[in-house]
Amino acid sequence: MRSVLSMVLTGERIYLRPFEESDAEILYKLIIRNKSFWGETEPDWQEGYYTFEGQLQNIRYFQTGMGQGQFFTFGIFTKREHNLIGIINLYEVKRGPFQSGVIGYCLDKNFNGKGLGTESLRLILPFAFITLELNRLSAEVMPRNYPSIRVLEKAGFQKEGFRRDNIMIKGAWESHLQFALLKKDWA
Structure with missing residues (x-):
């Protein structure tokens, strides 16, 4: 799984790539810029999460998890300007009889409604179903x-x-809809 750390998944307007330690500043800025927007749908994070050091720790955690094949976290970048505009995760990867994973994603509030979430999800599906054989x-x-x-x-x-x-989320229990995609329905 070591080679996954250098993987780039390229689409029409965006590309996905694993975070590097040098991305800590732009990741920190993305998190701060979207703190209240993302806070509507995410659990409350510890205050240390909203620091440069917290994001540097997260990147190191992402790299370890990806290197071990446990979970896969990619930054979503614009192709033209190479700006970080979001995060997409493939986590809770289960092997053996399950061969499954969970997808999560978030986009900068200024890039919502432009089809970039759909594009990022479509980019990660071949990685999940073909590369990882989920x-x-x-x-x-x-x-x-x-x-x-x-x-x-x-x-x-x-x-x-x-x-x-x-x-x-925000001190209240929130219910969720459960969605799934099977490899046979994707292919």
Whole structure:
């Protein structure tokens, strides 16, 4: 899995690549710029998360996880300006009889609604299904997060269920819709 750390997945308007330690500053700025926007759908993070040092630690954690094949975190960059505009994760990778993983993503508030979330998801699917040979990908989304639901649907994910009181966000339990995409439905 060591070669995955140098992998670049290229699309029409964006590319995905693993984070490097030199990205800590731009990752920190992305996180700060979107703190309240992303805070509507993400769990509360410790204050250390919102620091340069916290993001440098995250990048090192990402690199370790990717090197071990446990999870895969990519920055979403614009092709033209090479600006970091989001993050996409493939995590909870299970091997053996499962061959599955969970997808998560977030885009800078200024880049929502432009089809870039869908493009990033479509870029990571061949990596998940062909390179990693996974059979199933799942994703969870809050029922009121219509843009994210649309991203999943456009990429072929199907709604499978509802998870009540799934995660605490802003001090309240939030339910999620469960979506999934099978390799046989993608190919």
